[in-house]
Amino acid sequence: MAAPKIGIPFRSFGDDRRNMFDVRFTSRYTLMRALSFCLDSLEADPRKKIYKISKSKSIKIIEGGKKAGSPQGLGSHSGGEALDMGSLPSRPACDESKVQSALDFADYVLYFPLYLCGPLMTYKEFRLQAAEPRPIPPKRMCLELMKLLARIALVECALRTFYRPSAILIGPSRPPMNLLESWVFAHALTWMAFLESALPWSLSRICAMAQGLQPVDDAPEFVTAVTVSCRRFMRSFHVSWSQWLRQYVYVPLGGGGVGLAGSLAASLALHGVQR
Template identity: 30%
Template sequence: MSSRKNRRSEKILVKEGIQDVNDANRKKFGIAGLPRLELLVYGAIAIVFFIWYPIYKVYVESQASVYKFNYGVLVDGFDVLGGLKDDADFEWNFWRELITLKGSVIVFTYIAFGRLALSFCAEWRNSVLLLFSMVSITLLVTWKCMLVLLCYAVFMYLVSFSKRALVVWAAVLGQLYTIMSPFLLSYLSNFTDSEFDYHMTIFSVALCNLRFLSFCLDYCSHFSDDSTRFGVLDFLLYIFYLPLFFSGPLMSYKDFHNQIEKKSERLSIAQYLQIIKELLRYVICIIFIEIAMHFVYFAAYHQSFNLLRRLPLWALAGNGLCHLIFFQLKYEVMFGVPRTVAMLDQVNTPKPPVCILAVFRFVDMWRYFDRGLHSILLNYIYIPVGGSRKGFVRQMLGSLLCFAFVYYWHGVETHIFYWALFNWVGVVLETVTSKVLNSETAKAYVYKFNLSCVSWRRLTALFSAPGYIALSLANLLFLSGIDMGYLYFERLIIKSFPTGPLVMLFLYYCMVQLILECHRTWGKKYLCEKAYL
C-alpha cells in the first residue's frame, strides 16, 4: 500500500516539474539549491574572471593609450580623479546637457508649480502642468523644435478622428520616415539653430510617435466608451508631460490618463521618503558613472577602431562588459530621475531596467529592460495579432512584427536589422525550448534517467550559457555598430576557437548559476520587477 502511495507521489512530482523525491536540496521558487562550496566556487570565479579581471585590463590599457585616442574623445575631468575622462558617449552627453543649471531650475520650478496648483486650484492642476510643460520644453529646445513637434501632434490628433487602426499605423510609419529621409532631414538641419536642437528634434519626434500611436489606437478602441477621455488637452498633456518628455520611460495613454486624472491628495511622509530613496539611488549611479569614466575609457575605444582591434583578448572582453553595464546604468538614470519627478504628481511610471548581468534570456531582456517600450509593443502589436493565446504561429508572427517595428523605429540601419533579427531568433528558440521541456514526453525522459533537482539545475545553467553569450553579443552589436559588433564576435569566438569559446562558456555558466541562486533566494519576479524600489 505504501509503495503505491510512493509511486503516486512520484508521478505527481514528475508532472509538477521533474522532482527527485530523495533529493535533499529542497526547491525554493522552483529552483533547487546547490552545495554551499559549489556556489562559493562559482561566485569567486564569476567575480574575479567575469567582472574584475576584464575591467582591470580595460583600465590598464586605457591608461596606456591616453595619448593614442582620437582627438576630442577624452576631455578634462576632475583633477582629483586624474584629470582626463571619457567623453565619447553621445547619448550620455546629450542627456547631461539637459540637466544643466537651466534644466535643473526648470524642473524644480515645475515641481513647485505642481505643488501650488494642487494646494490652491486642484481642478486646474492638469492645465497648469500642461502650460508649464510646454513653456519649459520651448525654453530648453527653442521654439523651432516645439513648432515642429506641434505640427506632428496636430496632424496625429486629426488622424485619430478616422477611428481606423490602419490609418493610424500608416500615419505613424509615415511620420517616422520623415526623420529618416536624408532629403527631409536636410530641411530640418537648415531650420534648427544648432546640432543639439537638430538631434533633440529627431529624438523627440521618434519618442512622441510612440505616444501618438498609443493615444490614437486607444481612441480607435475606446472612444465610444467615454469620449471625454480623449480631449485635445488630454492629448497634449500626454505628449508634452515634462517629466517624461525627453527620455521617458514610456507609458500607454490609458495608464497615464487613469493616473493623472485621479483625484490628487497630498503626499504622505512615507511617500516623500520613498521618492527621496529612489532619487538617491539614481544620484549614486550618476556619480559612479562619472567617476568610472575617469579610469576606464570604454566608450573612447568605440571611437578608435584601430585601438579597439589591437586590445588584448581579456581587455576586449572587458570593454564589451563595460559597455553593457554602462548601457544599463545610463538608462537606470535616464528613466529613474524622470520617474521620481512624476511620482510627485502621483504618476507611477514603469520602473528602470533590470541589471543587465542578471538577465540571461532574450525574453526577459525585452520584458524587464525597457518596460515602457515592451508595454507599447505588447498592447498594440503582439496582443492584437493574437499573442500566445492564438497558437504558436500567431505568437511568432506577433513577435516578428514587434521586432520589425523596433527595427524601423530605431532607424533601419544594418546593425539594427541584425540585432532585431538575432533577438527574434533568440525569442523563438527560447519559446520552442520551453514548450519542448514542458511537454510530457520530455518530463518522462528526465524521469526515466532519474535526474535529481540539482542535476536538472546544472543542465539548465549549461544549456542557458550559450544563449546568454548570444544575448551579450547581440547587445554589443546594437551598442557598437556592425563593424565593431563583428569584431567582438570574430576575436572572442572565431579567432580564439576553441579556447576562447570554452572559457566564455564556463564563465557564463558560473554567472547563470549565480543568477539562478539569486532567483532562488529572493524570487525572479521580486528582482526583475524591482519590487524592492
C-alpha cells in the same frame, strides 16, 4: 590680452547634448504616444458608461439601449443587466463616453517630465492616474533619489577610471582582442549602456512621481543583476518600451513568431537604422 569668449562654454555644453533635444530622438516617443492616444480612444463606446460608483463602492456596468431581461443581455456580462461586482476599491470616475479633445491629446503627448525620454505611459494609464494623482510617500521618494545618486556615482567613477570605449571603437590603431577580452569589453559596454540610459529615465520618473503619477520603472534592477544574461537584460532594460510593443504590436498580431517579428520590425523602425 583678448577678452574671454563667454558664450563658447555654454554653446559647447549645448552641442555636446544636442542629441537629447534632436527631433529625431524625441519624435519616436511622440509618435508612440500619439498612436496610444488614438488606439485607446477608439476603445471607448459612446453607449457605455463604465466605473459608475455607488455609495456602497460597488461597480455596475450598464450598457444603454438593452433591457435587463432582453435576450442580448442574458448570455454575456456585457449585456443590459446591471452586474454588481461586489465591494471593490474605489477608482476615479471615468466616463468612457467623453469625447477626447485636442487639449487631452496635447496634455498627454507633451507631458513635460516624460516628454524627452519616457518612461512611456499608455494614454489609458495616464488618464486614470492624472484624474486622481496619488502622492508618493516621502520614504519611497528618498529611496528613488538615493538609487539615482548611486547610479550617477557609478557612471562618474567608470568614466574617470576604466571605461574608455572611444579608444577601442574609434581609435586609429585599435588593438586586437582575443575571445576573453572581447567578452569583457562587450560586458562593460552593456553595463555602461544600461547605467547611462537609466539616469535620464530615473530622473524623468522621479519628476512624474512628484506630481502624483506612477510610471513604470524602465530600469528596475541593479546593473550587476541585468548583465548576468541576455534574457534578463532584455526584460529589465527599457521596460515601458517593451510593454508598449507588447500591447500595440505583439498581442494584436496574435503573438508567436509573427508577433515577435512585428515587434522587432516596429522597434527597429522607431529607433532608426542608424542606431
